[in-house]
Amino acid sequence: MARIVRRGLRLPGLPLFSLGQPWHSVMNSEGKLALSLYQRQYVDVARKILASNKQFGYAESYPPREGTSGVLALVEDFRWIGEDSEHHVPGYGSGSQVQLLSASGGRFRILKMSKETVDGLELYRAHVQLFAERDLTRGAGAEAMAYWNDKTAGPEEGSRATSVLTSATRCACARQLQTAKS
Incomplete structure (x- = not known):
C-alpha cells in the first residue's frame, strides 16, 4: 500500500x-x-x-x-x-x-x-x-523535532526537559554505582 x-x-x-x-x-x-x-x-x-x-x-x-x-x-x-x-x-x-x-x-x-x-x-x-x-519527520530527527517543538519543555518541574535530564542523571548515577561495586 x-x-x-x-x-x-x-x-x-x-x-x-x-x-x-x-x-x-x-x-x-x-x-x-x-x-x-x-x-x-x-x-x-x-x-x-x-x-x-x-x-x-x-x-x-x-x-x-x-x-x-x-x-x-x-x-x-x-x-x-x-x-x-x-x-x-x-x-x-x-x-x-x-x-x-x-x-x-x-x-x-x-x-x-x-x-x-x-x-x-x-x-x-x-x-x-x-x-x-x-x-x-521520522526516526531520530522526528524525536528531536518533537522534543524541541514541545510547548511543555522547559525548566519547570514535570516538563519533558526536566524528565529527560532526570533520566540521564539516574543513568549516570547507576553507572557510577556499578563501577564502585566492581
Missing part, C-alpha cells in the same frame, strides 16, 4: 530552474520566490508552465543532479512584459519578459534527469518524487 501512495507523489517531466542556492536564501520575506525571465528559452519554458499546471521545480544545486533535492514551486502570479504582450512597457526592448511569483508546494528528490541544450543554454527537466510529511 505504501508504494502505491508514494508513486502518487511522483511528478514526471517537471521543468527545473536553479539559482544554485537553497530556497530559503532566495525567497523573499513572505517565503516566495520571484523570478524575472527574459532569455527566449526560459520564456518558452514559462509559456509551457502557464499552459499546463502552473508549477515547476526549483533545484537547490546547479547543475541539478539525480538524488539531490529541491522545492516544488507553485506559480501564484504570472505577468508578461514586452512588445508582444498586453503588458508591454515602452522602451524596454524587443521580445518578452516574464515575471512570476511562486510559493513552496513541498520538497522533492530528483529521481531522473533530462537535459536539453537550446542555443547554448541548458534546460533541465526531471522526474521527481515529493516527500510525504512522514518522510520529513
Whole structure:
C-alpha cells in the first residue's frame, strides 16, 4: 500500500530552474520566490508552465543532479512584459519578459534527469518524487523535532526537559554505582 501512495507523489517531466542556492536564501520575506525571465528559452519554458499546471521545480544545486533535492514551486502570479504582450512597457526592448511569483508546494528528490541544450543554454527537466510529511519527520530527527517543538519543555518541574535530564542523571548515577561495586 505504501508504494502505491508514494508513486502518487511522483511528478514526471517537471521543468527545473536553479539559482544554485537553497530556497530559503532566495525567497523573499513572505517565503516566495520571484523570478524575472527574459532569455527566449526560459520564456518558452514559462509559456509551457502557464499552459499546463502552473508549477515547476526549483533545484537547490546547479547543475541539478539525480538524488539531490529541491522545492516544488507553485506559480501564484504570472505577468508578461514586452512588445508582444498586453503588458508591454515602452522602451524596454524587443521580445518578452516574464515575471512570476511562486510559493513552496513541498520538497522533492530528483529521481531522473533530462537535459536539453537550446542555443547554448541548458534546460533541465526531471522526474521527481515529493516527500510525504512522514518522510520529513521520522526516526531520530522526528524525536528531536518533537522534543524541541514541545510547548511543555522547559525548566519547570514535570516538563519533558526536566524528565529527560532526570533520566540521564539516574543513568549516570547507576553507572557510577556499578563501577564502585566492581
